[in-house]
Amino acid sequence: MMKGMEAVQTFTGADAVQALSHPKLAPPPRPAHFTDGAAAELRDAMARFAWTAEHAERRSVLVDFVDTIDLANVTQAAAAVMAEHLDGTDVDVAAASWTVPTYTLATVFGMANQREQLRSDAEQLALTIGRNHPPTEQTNAAATRLMTVFAEHADPVVPVSLLYQNHDASSQLMRSAVLAAYTNAAPPGAGRTARVATSNVTVGTATVQPGQLVAIDLDGMPFGAGPHRCPGQELANSLVAGVLQALNDSGYYVDQHSSDANGYPTRLIMKASQ
Ligand code: HEM
Numbered sequence: 001m002m003k004g005m006e007a008v009q010t011f012t013g014a015d016a017v018q019a020l021s022h023p024k025l026a027p028p029p030r031p032a033h034f035t036d037g038a039a040a041e042l043r044d045a046m047a048r049f050a051w052t053a054e055h056a057e058r059r060s061v062l063v064d065f066v067d068t069i070d071l072a073n074v075t076q077a078a079a080a081v082m083a084e085h086l087d088g089t090d091v092d093v094a095a096a097s098w099t100v101p102t103y104t105l106a107t108v109f110g111m112a113n114q115r116e117q118l119r120s121d122a123e124q125l126a127l128t129i130g131r132n133h134p135p136t137e138q139t140n141a142a143a144t145r146l147m148t149v150f151a152e153h154a155d156p157v158v159p160v161s162l163l164y165q166n167h168d169a170s171s172q173l174m175r176s177a178v179l180a181a182y183t184n185a186a187p188p189g190a191g192r193t194a195r196v197a198t199s200n201v202t203v204g205t206a207t208v209q210p211g212q213l214v215a216i217d218l219d220g221m222p223f224g225a226g227p228h229r230c231p232g233q234e235l236a237n238s239l240v241a242g243v244l245q246a247l248n249d250s251g252y253y254v255d256q257h258s259s260d261a262n263g264y265p266t267r268l269i270m271k272a273s274q
Pocket of ligand 1 (some may be wrong): 020047048162163169193218221223225227230233235
């Protein structure tokens with residue numbers, strides 16, 4: 001949830017579905033602590049935070065680009081990146097989940113030689129845009145570098161948005177999917193997203209005032225719903241399929257695991273079979 005702003009309401013179930021498609025509930029604006037700079041400019045240009053006609057336009061460019069990505073290639077790239085960890089020594093899949101998704105996209109984009117720089121830059125965006133840390137010089141340098149790296153692209157914001165969205169979300173999915181495939185640990189709880197009322201809004205029995213923040217429970221719809229639903233779902237699933245494929249081919253098994261309060265593994269130690 002956004003720093004400095006408390007949600008006045010949490011929508012769940014049918015109300016959550018309705019809220020995600022409500023024309024007067026917009027993605028949250030850039031928080032006050034998120035000061036102007038290259039990272040702010042990037043956030044302001046993303047489909048994720050746009051609304052109405054502007055959103056539809058940005059999203060269609062993004063979806064067209066996502067459609068050009070060969071999903072079999074994504075699975076193959078993810079399997080190869082994951083296999084680098086499976087050399088007979090122990091692997092912490094939770095730790096690996098912070099590199100594998102970006103390294104995979106880097107391979108898919110033909111930029112494997114820059115994958116560590118792309119990871120570190122995507123992480124900066126994830127911290128600031130996704131997890132609400134105030135931007136630093138490093139964040140703005142990351143945003144500038146990413147926009148330069150993709151300058152040849154018709155719309156550099158598009159591949160940069162994909163790297164940003166993939167960083168945290170695919171890490172979480174990778175960790176929880178491996179845990180689910182190899183153990184009978186309980187799956188993580190539902191995620192949440194936020195919206196701000198642009199005028200008086202009634203959903204179910206609740207009325208929200210203009211400017212108020214609401215939380216929306218994503219139980220049963222992990223990839224969202226409505227106009228902002230995740231356009232990266234197949235991409236993310238293909239990536240995780242590659243990770244699982246590499247693990248299955250290796251015969252690794254889960255030795256120890258522990259999870260955070262939401263049920264996402266923070267430590268997921270796998271060992272090679274004797
Ligand atoms: C390759 C990985 C991924 C990419 C490139 C990606 C990309 C995106 C983008 C660009 C949006 C904004 C769409 C818009 O506003 O029109 C979005 C939204 C969303 N994504 Fe993903 N995503 C990825 C993985 C995931 C994963 C693994 C999950 C969860 C399991 C997820 C859940 C969501 C949700 C819930 C939304 C909607 C947010 C909202 O409405 O507030 N995404 N994604």
